[in-house]
Amino acid sequence: MPRTIRKLLIANRGEIAVRILRACAELGIRSVAVYSDADEWSPHVAMADEAHRIGPAPAKESYLKIATLLEVARRAGCDALHPGYGFLSENPALARACAKAGVKFVGPSPEAIQKIGNKIEARKVARRAAVPVVPGVYDDIGETPDAHALEREIGFPMLIKAAAGGGGKGMRVVRAAAELPKAVREARSEAQSYFGDPAIFAERYLAGARHVEIQLLADEVGNAIHLGERECSVQRRHQKLVEEAPSPFLDEALRAEMGKAAVALARTVGYATAGTCEFLVDRNRDFYFLEMNTRLQVEHPVTEMVTGIDLVKAQLAVAAGRPLPIRQEDVAFRGWAMECRIYSEDPNDDFMPSAGRIEGLELPAGPGIRVDTGIAAGSEVTLFYDPLLAKLIAWGADRAEAIARMQRALREFRVVGLQTTIPFHLALLANPRFAAGEIHTGFLALETSIAATRGDRPEVAMLLAAALEYERIRRCTPQRVGPPEGRSAWRWGGAGWRNA
């Protein structure tokens, strides 16, 4: 039933909130942002038509509060709510609360989320739809699973995963029976705190496989299509770092077969919005269904770049009850797109999170470059939320051009004040195996030299630092010359100046 969306509540923050705001601006929909105390001066707040405070910095007390979000929707007169990704995006309780309040949830129905968003249920649905799944135990294995029974059924190494999970949270690789109790304890605790559901299951860990996912688009009047694949095999700690479309490994026939399987799954559960089916593809080109993400993915821009379809606008059109604007046979792929996730993490220090103020920021631009970000110069990056600073997306006529543009843009990108994963991406793109497209989910663990990069121009940095120090001292007042910052005057005085 067609309905009009005039005012949209964006129940998220950071780059994805900005991404959704931009779609609203283009469509003439009024945008309403929400923010915690840590985010009041963030770009997603500044760029919205309207913004409301929803609580203190911890997500549990702000972005995860369903009642508060719906109160804002009511007060602001919003007719729809977009959850973005993460936070409450795959929580059926939010979809239900929206339905009850008469606010259109931009996403699938609560029933569809329940059926397919839960990983255990999703695998059962896939089995019924004759879509292959990874061998595993698809029931909650509880707090004290029998290691020997699991070993007989699945074998080591195995993966423990949160049934309600996503994004690598609540997930552990277990290589021996002795590792199981700690892995189960940690995974259950993470699953409880992130998803409010401690249920976990176990499946075989397929080494050397690729992570390939199919983008789905379905409407409320029975149309369902796929927009091809994204290859997301470059991961560390089950977190995707680089995604691309198309996959260097898929051919036309396999793409069509996987697309068909994904569309069949969507139809089985009456899915009606954008979604993603994740698969593992092994060396024999056999594919196994992993899970379905009932939301927009972080890496959706690479699909937008090669198909020319704006996925957020498509979601809003479907939410308004309109049919899909495009048929399967009209979907055409053009060129190659790649995304690098720029995190505030230090690749030279085991990817430790890096918090602080963005003292200086220059974003790359130019042909084929897109940057989705939720930060600006002066932004404070805290440890309360996901450390994603920006998504750098490069498009080229072919993979080689996309890589060359990405390398050029990574060098243009300047972030001062935080450590970022930019050097990691530069090292990855220079790796001959990556350039040849020979990637799989264990790729980074094997290519250890990529993460160990230290930069090849320390001599230039040292000359610059000496010159900058000279400039600083020359302009300083005499009082500020002397003890380096961070050392107390008392201690300095005690070391000898008092007697001078």
Add this chain to the structure above:
Amino acid sequence: MALGRRGLEERMIPLKYAVSCGENRSVVEIAEAAGALLLTVQGKTHTLRLDAGRRALRSASLDDGRLRCGARYVNGVWQIVLDGQTYEVKVADPRFEGLLAVAPADVAAEGRVQIKAPIPGLVVALKVKPGDRVEKDQCVLVLAAMKLENEIAAPRAGVVAEVLARENAAVEKGDILVVIEG
């Protein structure tokens, strides 16, 4: 003080710096000539010019090349961003080096073990309180970082003397979380 303000300032501008970046160390001599800086390292002189911006994002020329860099000074260390890489460079006036060496060091209390945060993160659960007896490898708190929950364990058995960490509080790398005695 016998020295006037002006005299002191002139005396404080060093012409020679001890510079280090990781394993790399060198001494850089600086002179000014016609708006440029002449930097001499190991007998070789480079000509460097900096833009007048004096902000976090700088442009420079070095000999015949051009550079775009980021620069930030924090706690005596220059962070230089070049080609996406952040280099941490210590620049010291060699005349202060001796003073740094004699500054008193922090003395750790004896008979106590401080459990420090190995990574920055958020304390999501405290598992002990003062007075609790803990065994070696027992979990004392859970630290969420890098999207994972990490169990922080006691390095040896003892009695909890102090709990400095607070639930839902952010901690920096090296912050003391729990102190164990005995």
